[in-house]
Amino acid sequence: MGHIHTRQVSGVTVVEFHGEIDIATAQQILPDLDAATAAPGQTVVIDLTPVEFFDCYGLRLLCHAERRVRERSGWLLLVCLHPMILRILHAGNLIGRFSPLAALAEALALADPESEAAG
Numbered sequence: 001m002g003h004i005h006t007r008q009v010s011g012v013t014v015v016e017f018h019g020e021i022d023i024a025t026a027q028q029i030l031p032d033l034d035a036a037t038a039a040p041g042q043t044v045v046i047d048l049t050p051v052e053f054f055d056c057y058g059l060r061l062l063c064h065a066e067r068r069v070r071e072r073s074g075w076l077l078l079v080c081l082h083p084m085i086l087r088i089l090h091a092g093n094l095i096g097r098f099s100p101l102a103a104l105a106e107a108l109a110l111a112d113p114e115s116e117a118a119g
Contacts, residue, residue: 004029006036012043012111014104015065018050021058033061037068037076043111044069047104048080059088062098077107 003025005016015036019025037044046065048054062078069076080086080100089095101107 020053026057040072042074045107
């Protein structure tokens with residue numbers, strides 16, 4: 001799909017959202033997001049850096065992914081610096097739940113503190 005790209009980096013599942021994340025794209029993204037968050041005990045990083053637009057449907061995707069990962073004893077990290085998305089997280093009182101990080105390298109370093117993560 002054009003709005004989600006999933007890859008493995010040093011044993012971490014990295015899910016990048018691309019473009020506009022709204023009601024139409026959320027429906028397209030959900031099956032791939034479910035596949036990316038299906039394994040037990042995994043660390044998942046959702047990278048919103050390539051996102052151009054994000055609304056409440058994107059927020060629902062994040063909450064859905066976080067819940068799935070947590071239920072499977074995993075850990076979800078979020079990479080996001082976009083002011084609009086950060087405002088949405090603040091408005092939804094979700095900053096503490098996601099604790100957005102500034103860069104993929106930072107998330108990868110947190111996921112595996114003993115490795116030298118490169119973004």
